[in-house]
Amino acid sequence: LPDREELKRRVALAAMEELPGGGIIGLGTGSTVRYFIDALGAAVARGHAYVGVPTSDASRAQAAAIGIPLLADDGPWAIDVTVDGADEIDDALNLVKGAGGALTREKIVNVSSRRNIIIANDSKLSERLGERQPVPVEVLPFGHLSTRQHLARFGTPLLRRQDGDPFRTDSGHLIYDLRTGAIDDPRALDAALHQIPGVIETGLFIARADLVLIADETGVRRLTPHG
Ligand code: A5P
Numbered sequence: 001l002p003d004r005e006e007l008k009r010r011v012a013l014a015a016m017e018e019l020p021g022g023g024i025i026g027l028g029t030g031s032t033v034r035y036f037i038d039a040l041g042a043a044v045a046r047g048h049a050y051v052g053v054p055t056s057d058a059s060r061a062q063a064a065a066i067g068i069p070l071l072a073d074d075g076p077w078a079i080d081v082t083v084d085g086a087d088e089i090d091d092a093l094n095l096v097k098g099a100g101g102a103l104t105r106e107k108i109v110n111v112s113s114r115r116n117i118i119i120a121n122d123s124k125l126s127e128r129l130g131e132r133q134p135v136p137v138e139v140l141p142f143g144h145l146s147t148r149q150h151l152a153r154f155g156t157p158l159l160r161r162q163d164g165d166p167f168r169t170d171s172g173h174l175i176y177d178l179r180t181g182a183i184d185d186p187r188a189l190d191a192a193l194h195q196i197p198g199v200i201e202t203g204l205f206i207a208r209a210d211l212v213l214i215a216d217e218t219g220v221r222r223l224t225p226h227g
């Protein structure tokens with residue numbers, strides 16, 4: 001049986017087959033996308049004219065090290081396809097993202113892309129978002145304990161930590177992981193969270209996936225928003 005890493009590799013290779021022969025490619029973040037960036041680098045080495053837009057310093061460093069040409073962080077970019085991971089995926093292909101802390105850059109790149117492909121394995125599928133994952137919320141450090149009080153109206157906010165210290169995003173912000181339980185209306189929750197001053201972005205990606213590729217032991221399934 002294929003192990004978890006082999007499933008990540010397979011679904012990343014399946015995403016390669018969805019790409020045009022060249023163009024501007026959004027590079028997501030996470031352990032699944034790492035395999036995709038490696039494969040894209042191999043394609044560049046074979047002569048394909050791909051240019052990347054990374055969603056994190058980690059993905060930028062990985063892509064640069066294997067010779068993928070990259071655009072600057074400022075944008076604007078005319079991205080043909082972005083390939084990214086996800087932490088939870090519902091039946092409507094809405095997503096929770098941000099377990100890696102890259103949610104804001106990921107959302108900016110996602111909405112700058114003509115097409116968005118999500119790669120994951122079947123452990124990420126949920127009937128309703130929030131069943132298994134908290135919603136990451138990126139917040140400004142200034143006044144974050146006040147922001148936290150507002151977040152607490154929607155669930156239990158937990159300040160993300162790393163090695164004992166508050167986790168900092170690539171942009172220097174904090175993350176609250178908001179445990180909500182199963183979310184009835186993810187679009188409404190996303191809108192409500194955006195009303196809180198200090199909230200920069202949420203990990204709820206509503207109707208932002210054009211294709212979801214799911215790896216399991218039997219192969220790679222293609223899920224599209226309209227079935
Ligand atoms: C990064 O902030 C996240 O949105 C990732 O896309 C997500 O955590 C997927 O990561 P894995 O592929 O490692 O599960």
